[in-house]
Amino acid sequence: MNPRKAGKMSWRLTAAMLVFVMALAGCGANNNAPAATEQPQEQEGTADKPLEKVQVVLDWTPNTNHTGLYVARDKGFFKEQGLDVEIVQPGQTGADQMVASGSAQFGVSYQESITLARISGVPIVSIAAVIQHNTSGFASPLAKGIDSPEKFEGKTYGGWGAPVEEAVIQSLMQEKGADVGKVNMISIGDSDFFTAVKRDIDFAWIYYAWTGVEAELRGEKINMLYLTDYSDKLDYYTPVLATNETMIKDKPEIVKAFTAAAAKGYQYAIDNPDDAAEVLIKAEPDLNAELVRASQKWLSPKYKDDAPRWGEQKLSVWENYAGWMFEHKLLEKELEADKAFTNAFLPE
Structure with a gap:
C-alpha cells in the first residue's frame, strides 16, 4: 500500500472491525498466551537472563503514528526493559484480531474498534494513547x-x-x-x-x-x-496501543516493560522530532522521507499535548465516544468503559 493512503486508516480499521468482530469474539475465548510469552519473565536481558521475545503488530503501513515504537526498538529502549520486540504488519487478519487471539502480544489499535470489540466480549484493552486528541x-x-x-x-x-x-x-x-x-x-x-x-x-x-x-x-x-x-x-483516542486481558493477568511485568519502553520512545520523538524521523526513515526506507520529516514535525507536539504524561487516557473520553456510538445505534448496548482501557502500566 502506498503510504499516502495511511491517512484513512482509522475509519478503515473501524470498518474492518464490523466484519471481524464476530471472529474476534471467537478468538477471545482462547486464553492461551503465545509461545513467546512462555519464556522467563525477566525485566533485563543478561548472559543468564535472555530477552523476552514479543511482537507488536501495526494497524497499517508504517508511518509517524508508529515512530515511538521504532525509536524504542532501534535506540535500545525495549532491550533496557528486557524485551526483544519485533514490529510486524497486520496482513489480512488485522492487528486487533491478532492481539485478541494471542498471536501477537501487543498491537496498534483505535478507541473506536476496541469499543466495538469490547461490546462483543473480545478481551482487548487499550494501554496507552499514542496521540492525545483526534487529529x-x-x-x-x-x-x-x-x-x-x-x-x-x-x-x-x-x-x-x-x-x-x-x-x-x-x-x-x-x-x-x-x-x-x-x-x-x-x-x-x-x-x-x-x-x-x-x-x-x-x-x-x-x-x-x-x-x-x-x-x-x-x-x-x-x-x-x-x-x-x-x-x-x-475527540477520541486514535490510535492507541493495545494488549489482551490474558497478558494483563498472566504477564503484567511484560506489559509494564513494553509500555515503559514505548513511552520512552514517544517521549524521545516529542523531544527530538528530527532525529526520530530519521530513525523511522532508516527502518522503513520505502517511505517518502520528506513526508516523514514534515509529518513528524507536525505530529510530535500532539503525542502528549495537554496530558500530564504521554499515553494517559481519561475515562470521560471513553464514555463520551461510546455514548455517542450508542446514541447513533452503532452499539447494541452500552460500554463498560472502565474495562476498555488502563493507565496502570504507564510509567509515573
Missing part, C-alpha cells in the same frame, strides 16, 4: 468550497462503507441543520485521496498528520474540518 477530519480541495458541514449537501463522499462514516457525517451536519440524505456516499477502496478528489469524489476522511501534511508538501490547498471542532464526543 482526523473531512478534507477536500479548497476549490470545492466545502468549508462547513452543511456544504456536504450535494457533494460526493468517498469512504469505506462503514456505518460509522455516515453517522459521523450526519452528526456534523445536524449541528448546521443540514441533511445527510443529500450526500452521495460511495466506496473508493484503496484509491489515493489526491487522485480520488480529482476524479470521483469531493471529500474524504483523513488524518491531517499524514495526508494533510502531504497536501502541504504538494502545494495542494485543502479545507480541513476536524471532528473535534464540532463535537467533544468525537
Whole structure:
C-alpha cells in the first residue's frame, strides 16, 4: 500500500472491525498466551537472563503514528526493559484480531474498534494513547468550497462503507441543520485521496498528520474540518496501543516493560522530532522521507499535548465516544468503559 493512503486508516480499521468482530469474539475465548510469552519473565536481558521475545503488530503501513515504537526498538529502549520486540504488519487478519487471539502480544489499535470489540466480549484493552486528541477530519480541495458541514449537501463522499462514516457525517451536519440524505456516499477502496478528489469524489476522511501534511508538501490547498471542532464526543483516542486481558493477568511485568519502553520512545520523538524521523526513515526506507520529516514535525507536539504524561487516557473520553456510538445505534448496548482501557502500566 502506498503510504499516502495511511491517512484513512482509522475509519478503515473501524470498518474492518464490523466484519471481524464476530471472529474476534471467537478468538477471545482462547486464553492461551503465545509461545513467546512462555519464556522467563525477566525485566533485563543478561548472559543468564535472555530477552523476552514479543511482537507488536501495526494497524497499517508504517508511518509517524508508529515512530515511538521504532525509536524504542532501534535506540535500545525495549532491550533496557528486557524485551526483544519485533514490529510486524497486520496482513489480512488485522492487528486487533491478532492481539485478541494471542498471536501477537501487543498491537496498534483505535478507541473506536476496541469499543466495538469490547461490546462483543473480545478481551482487548487499550494501554496507552499514542496521540492525545483526534487529529482526523473531512478534507477536500479548497476549490470545492466545502468549508462547513452543511456544504456536504450535494457533494460526493468517498469512504469505506462503514456505518460509522455516515453517522459521523450526519452528526456534523445536524449541528448546521443540514441533511445527510443529500450526500452521495460511495466506496473508493484503496484509491489515493489526491487522485480520488480529482476524479470521483469531493471529500474524504483523513488524518491531517499524514495526508494533510502531504497536501502541504504538494502545494495542494485543502479545507480541513476536524471532528473535534464540532463535537467533544468525537475527540477520541486514535490510535492507541493495545494488549489482551490474558497478558494483563498472566504477564503484567511484560506489559509494564513494553509500555515503559514505548513511552520512552514517544517521549524521545516529542523531544527530538528530527532525529526520530530519521530513525523511522532508516527502518522503513520505502517511505517518502520528506513526508516523514514534515509529518513528524507536525505530529510530535500532539503525542502528549495537554496530558500530564504521554499515553494517559481519561475515562470521560471513553464514555463520551461510546455514548455517542450508542446514541447513533452503532452499539447494541452500552460500554463498560472502565474495562476498555488502563493507565496502570504507564510509567509515573
